[in-house]
Amino acid sequence: MKGKGIKKGMVIVLLISVWGFFFLRLGHIQIFRNGYYSKKSHKQSVKKIIVHPERGKIFDRNGKLIATNIKTKTLVAFPRKIKDKKKTALILSEHGYGSFDNVYRGIKRNNFIYLKRNLEKNPPKEIKEIEGIELLQDRKRFYPYGILCSSLIGFVGTEYSGLEGLEFEFDSLLGGKPGWSYLQKSPSGVLYPHPALQVKSPKSGKDIVLTIDVDIQSIVLSELEKVLDDTSAKGGIVIVINPKTGEILAMVNLPGYDPNHPLQYDKKLWINRSISELFEPGSTFKIVAATAAIEEKVFKLNDVVETGEGVTIVGRVKIKDAEKHGPLTFVEFVQHSSNVAAVKIAKKIGKNKFYCYERSFGFGARTKIGLPGEEKGYIGNPIHWTPLKFATMSFxxxxxxxxxxxxxxxxxxxxxxxxxxPLLVRSIISSKGDTLYTSTSCMVRKVMKEETAHILKKILVGVVNCGTGRFAKIDGIEIAGKTGTAEKSKPVIGYEKGEYIASFIGFLPVQDPQLLIGVFIDEPKGLYWGGYVAAPLFRKVAQRIICLEDYNNKVVSDFIVKSTKMEPNETIKDN
Structure with a gap:
C-alpha cells in the first residue's frame, strides 16, 4: 500500500510539473514574446496590398488629351491552385503566353506570376477555365496621338513610372503617392477586406497642361513627312515657338516612335533630338558675327566687307564662297551668305568679343527647357582657338x-x-481641379540693343525677299529668316563627304513676330541646300498655321493669304 502511494504521489508531482512548465511557458510567451508572435500571426493572416494612385494626365494648350490612363486586363497565375502544372504550361505556351520552359518554371517556383499584362483581347475559353488562372483589372498609360508627340512626352514602364521625356522629368508630379490597405487572409489563402484593418488612400498625380498646340504639331508632322519622303533624308526636326513669350508650340522629330509600343522601336528613336543631337550650324550661325559687328560699330551697313574675290587664306587653308559674286556690303554679306565676308568680319571683332556674343546668344549652355537629355553644345575657350578655328567658327x-x-x-x-x-509647361493642375502653377515668360538676358535687332530684322527680310531664302517667301507677309547648309562632321576629325544638314530659321510677321519656325533636314539627297530644301518647308508650315483660327488674326491683318505654288526655276545655293 505504501509503495502504491509513493507511485501515485510521483505521478501527481510529474503532472503538476508538466502543467507548471506549460503554464510558465505560456506566461513567458504572453508577457515577454507577445510582440514577436503577434507579428508572426499578423504576417500569416494579414497581407499588405499597395494601392496605386491615378497618374496625372497631360493636355495640350487647348485642353486636348495627349496622355491618359485606361483600364485593361492582365492574365495572372496562382500556382498553388493549379493542379496539373505541366498541362497548364503547355496550353499557355500554345496560345502565345510564353515558352513552355519559362511558364512551367514560373509556375513551379512562384506563388504568383504575371502571364501577360494589358491584354488587347480576352484569352480563349480553354485558358479561362483553368483553376488558378485569373483575369485581373489593370491600368495602362495611353497616348491618343501616338507618334505625334512621342519625342516630347516619352512613355512609362510596366511599373507605371516615367522612362523618357516629360513622363520621366515630371514623374514625381504625375505619379502621385501610393496608398495601401491590409486584407485578411483565410486559411485557404483567399484575401478579403476587414473593417478593423488599416487603409491609406492613394493621392492622385497632378495634371500638366503644355504650351504645345496639337493642331500645329499635326501640321508640322505631315509636312515634314512629305519632305523626308521627297528628299530621301535621314531625318528632320521642326520647332515652332512664340518668340514673344518663349512658348513652344510644336516640336517634331522624325523618324519617331509610338509611345504606346516603345519596345517595338530602336531605342535611339526614344531621345528628343531637338535638344540632345549636336551638329554644326553652318550659315545660320552668322548672326553672331553680324550682331557683334553692329553692336561694336565695326562696320557701317553700306561698307564693303568683301571685295568680290570670294576667297581668303587662313594659314595654309583656302576658304571660298559657294558661288561667285561681286563686292558685298555688310548687308549683302548676310543676304548672300558669304563665308569669306564672315571670316573678315570676325577678325575685326576679335576672339574674346566674338566669344562673349556666342555665350550671350545661349550657345555653349543648356536652355533649361525641363526635359531629360539636353546637351549644352560646344564652342570651346577662345584661348585655345587657332586662327583657322576662329575663322571657320564665324560661318x-x-x-x-x-x-x-x-x-x-x-x-x-x-x-x-x-x-x-523656353516654356513647355503652361500650368499644373491638382486632382481636385485647382491650378497650382501657371508659367510666365522668363527673360534670360538682353543680347543686343533694340536698334541692333531692328537692323538685323531688315537684313534677314532681305535674305527672304532677294537672297538665299526666297523660297520661304509668302505673298503679303513680311518674313525674316536665314538659310544654312552645314557639312556633317565625323566623330573624330574631318567631315562626311556628301552629308549635309539643310536648315532655315525664320519669323513672321516682322513688325510683330508671332511665330518663329526652325527647320532642320538631316542628309537630304539630291539638292541639299537650305534655301532649296528647308525654306520651302518653312513656307508650307507657316501657310497652314496662319490658316488656323487662333493664329489667323494674329498674323494676317488686311489681306488674305493665297496658297500659290512656287516652282523653283533655279538652284538656290547657300553656305
Missing amino acids: GQGVSVTALQLVFAYSAIANDGFLLK
Missing part, C-alpha cells in the same frame, strides 16, 4: 549646337534683343 563650323539653341538665338532678334527661356 558655323567647328562649333556644335542643338536645334533648340539655334531657334531661341533667333528669337532674341525677333524679340527686340531679349533672349527668353
Whole structure:
C-alpha cells in the first residue's frame, strides 16, 4: 500500500510539473514574446496590398488629351491552385503566353506570376477555365496621338513610372503617392477586406497642361513627312515657338516612335533630338558675327566687307564662297551668305568679343527647357582657338549646337534683343481641379540693343525677299529668316563627304513676330541646300498655321493669304 502511494504521489508531482512548465511557458510567451508572435500571426493572416494612385494626365494648350490612363486586363497565375502544372504550361505556351520552359518554371517556383499584362483581347475559353488562372483589372498609360508627340512626352514602364521625356522629368508630379490597405487572409489563402484593418488612400498625380498646340504639331508632322519622303533624308526636326513669350508650340522629330509600343522601336528613336543631337550650324550661325559687328560699330551697313574675290587664306587653308559674286556690303554679306565676308568680319571683332556674343546668344549652355537629355553644345575657350578655328567658327563650323539653341538665338532678334527661356509647361493642375502653377515668360538676358535687332530684322527680310531664302517667301507677309547648309562632321576629325544638314530659321510677321519656325533636314539627297530644301518647308508650315483660327488674326491683318505654288526655276545655293 505504501509503495502504491509513493507511485501515485510521483505521478501527481510529474503532472503538476508538466502543467507548471506549460503554464510558465505560456506566461513567458504572453508577457515577454507577445510582440514577436503577434507579428508572426499578423504576417500569416494579414497581407499588405499597395494601392496605386491615378497618374496625372497631360493636355495640350487647348485642353486636348495627349496622355491618359485606361483600364485593361492582365492574365495572372496562382500556382498553388493549379493542379496539373505541366498541362497548364503547355496550353499557355500554345496560345502565345510564353515558352513552355519559362511558364512551367514560373509556375513551379512562384506563388504568383504575371502571364501577360494589358491584354488587347480576352484569352480563349480553354485558358479561362483553368483553376488558378485569373483575369485581373489593370491600368495602362495611353497616348491618343501616338507618334505625334512621342519625342516630347516619352512613355512609362510596366511599373507605371516615367522612362523618357516629360513622363520621366515630371514623374514625381504625375505619379502621385501610393496608398495601401491590409486584407485578411483565410486559411485557404483567399484575401478579403476587414473593417478593423488599416487603409491609406492613394493621392492622385497632378495634371500638366503644355504650351504645345496639337493642331500645329499635326501640321508640322505631315509636312515634314512629305519632305523626308521627297528628299530621301535621314531625318528632320521642326520647332515652332512664340518668340514673344518663349512658348513652344510644336516640336517634331522624325523618324519617331509610338509611345504606346516603345519596345517595338530602336531605342535611339526614344531621345528628343531637338535638344540632345549636336551638329554644326553652318550659315545660320552668322548672326553672331553680324550682331557683334553692329553692336561694336565695326562696320557701317553700306561698307564693303568683301571685295568680290570670294576667297581668303587662313594659314595654309583656302576658304571660298559657294558661288561667285561681286563686292558685298555688310548687308549683302548676310543676304548672300558669304563665308569669306564672315571670316573678315570676325577678325575685326576679335576672339574674346566674338566669344562673349556666342555665350550671350545661349550657345555653349543648356536652355533649361525641363526635359531629360539636353546637351549644352560646344564652342570651346577662345584661348585655345587657332586662327583657322576662329575663322571657320564665324560661318558655323567647328562649333556644335542643338536645334533648340539655334531657334531661341533667333528669337532674341525677333524679340527686340531679349533672349527668353523656353516654356513647355503652361500650368499644373491638382486632382481636385485647382491650378497650382501657371508659367510666365522668363527673360534670360538682353543680347543686343533694340536698334541692333531692328537692323538685323531688315537684313534677314532681305535674305527672304532677294537672297538665299526666297523660297520661304509668302505673298503679303513680311518674313525674316536665314538659310544654312552645314557639312556633317565625323566623330573624330574631318567631315562626311556628301552629308549635309539643310536648315532655315525664320519669323513672321516682322513688325510683330508671332511665330518663329526652325527647320532642320538631316542628309537630304539630291539638292541639299537650305534655301532649296528647308525654306520651302518653312513656307508650307507657316501657310497652314496662319490658316488656323487662333493664329489667323494674329498674323494676317488686311489681306488674305493665297496658297500659290512656287516652282523653283533655279538652284538656290547657300553656305
